[in-house]
Amino acid sequence: xxxxxxxxxxxxxxxxxxxxxxxLLVSEYKERLxxxxxxxxxxxxxxxxxxxxxxxxxxxxxxxxxxxxxxxxWMYRIATxxxxxxxxxxxxxxxxxxxxxxxxxxxxxxxxxxxxGDEAAHLLQKVVARLPEKQRIVFxxxxxxxxxxxxxxxxxxxxxxxxxxSYHHAVKKIKTELNDKF
Amino acid sequence: xxxxxxxxxxDTLEEAVVRKARSLTPPKTQERKATALYYFAGIAAxxxxxxxxxxxxxxxxxxxxxxxxxxxxxxxxxxxxxSYEMLSMMEDAEIELLSDFSNKP
Numbered sequence: 001x002x003x004x005x006x007x008x009x010x011x012x013x014x015x016x017x018x019x020x021x022x023x024l025l026v027s028e029y030k031e032r033l034x035x036x037x038x039x040x041x042x043x044x045x046x047x048x049x050x051x052x053x054x055x056x057x058x059x060x061x062x063x064x065x066x067x068x069x070x071x072x073x074w075m076y077r078i079a080t081x082x083x084x085x086x087x088x089x090x091x092x093x094x095x096x097x098x099x100x101x102x103x104x105x106x107x108x109x110x111x112x113x114x115x116x117g118d119e120a121a122h123l124l125q126k127v128v129a130r131l132p133e134k135q136r137i138v139f140x141x142x143x144x145x146x147x148x149x150x151x152x153x154x155x156x157x158x159x160x161x162x163x164x165x166s167y168h169h170a171v172k173k174i175k176t177e178l179n180d181k182f
Numbered sequence: 183x184x185x186x187x188x189x190x191x192x193d194t195l196e197e198a199v200v201r202k203a204r205s206l207t208p209p210k211t212q213e214r215k216a217t218a219l220y221y222f223a224g225i226a227a228x229x230x231x232x233x234x235x236x237x238x239x240x241x242x243x244x245x246x247x248x249x250x251x252x253x254x255x256x257x258x259x260x261x262x263x264x265s266y267e268m269l270s271m272m273e274d275a276e277i278e279l280l281s282d283f284s285n286k287p
Binding site: 019022023026027030031034035038039044048051052055056059060114115116117121122125 | 184185186187188191192195196198199200202203204206
C-alpha cells in the first residue's frame with residue numbers, strides 16, 4: 001500500500017477528517033464504480049441504488065479495512081458483491097433465478113432510454129447476460145473495463161489461471177452465439 | 183459506451199451519498215471530541231500530581247541530608263573535638279553567650 005494511500009485511509013478512519021476524506025473518495029471513484037455496477041445490473045435506476053448502498057457500506061466499514069489490498073480493489077469487491085446481492089434479491093422477489101432475471105433485463109434494453117447502443121450492441125449485451133455469473137463478471141472487467149487478470153484476481157479472489165480459462169470460455173461462447181445470429 | 187446516465191447525475195450522486203453518510207455519524211463524532219478532552223485533562227492532572235510528588239520527595243531528601251549532616255557533626259565529629267577546637271569554630275556572638283553563663287554563680 002503506497003504512503004499516500006495509507007495517509008488517505010487514515011484520514012477516512014479519523015472521525016475528525018472522515019467526512020471530508022469520504023467526499024473526496026466519492027468524487028474520485030463514483031464513475032468507475034458506477035459503470036462497473038451498471039454493466040452487471042444493466043438498468044440505471046438499479047445501478048443508482050446499488051452504487052449508493054456500496055458507498056454507504058464503504059463508509060461504515062472503512063475502520064475494518066486492513067490495507068491487505070489496494071483501497072480501490074476493496075471498494076470494487078464491495079461494489080461487485082452489492083450488485084450480485086441486488087440481483088439475487090430482485091430475482092428472488094420475482095421467483096426467478098438470477099440468470100433469468102438478468103436475461104429479461106437484457107432483452108428490454110432497446111426500450112431503455114439510457115441505452116444508446118444499436119442492434120449489434122444490444123445483441124452483445126443479451127449474449128453476455130446468458131453467461132454464468134462469474135464468467136459475466138470476468139468478461140465485463142476484462143473486455144469492457146480493460147482490467148488486468150492480476151487486478152481481477154484480487155477483486156474476485158480467484159487465481160489468474162482460472163480467470164484466463166473463464167475469459168477464454170466466455171469469449172468462445174459469445175463468438176459462437178454472435179456468429180449464429182449473423 | 184452503449185449505456186448513458188441522466189444529465190448531471192454524478193454531481194447529484196455525490197451529494198446524495200455524502201448526505202446519507204453524514205446522517206449516520208454526527209453524535210459519535212461529538213462524543214469522541216468530548217472524550218478526547220477528558221483524556222487530555224486526565225493526563226494533565228496526572229502529570230501535575232507526579233511533578234508535585236517528585237518535588238516533595240526532592241525536598242524531603244534535602245532535609246534528610248541536612249539532618250544527617252547535623253547528626254554526624256553533633257554525634258561523631260563534635261565528640262572528638264576538644265574545647266579549644268570547638269571555640270575556634272564558633273562565631274564571636276556565640277562565645278559571648280557562653281561567657282555569660284560561665285559567670286553565673
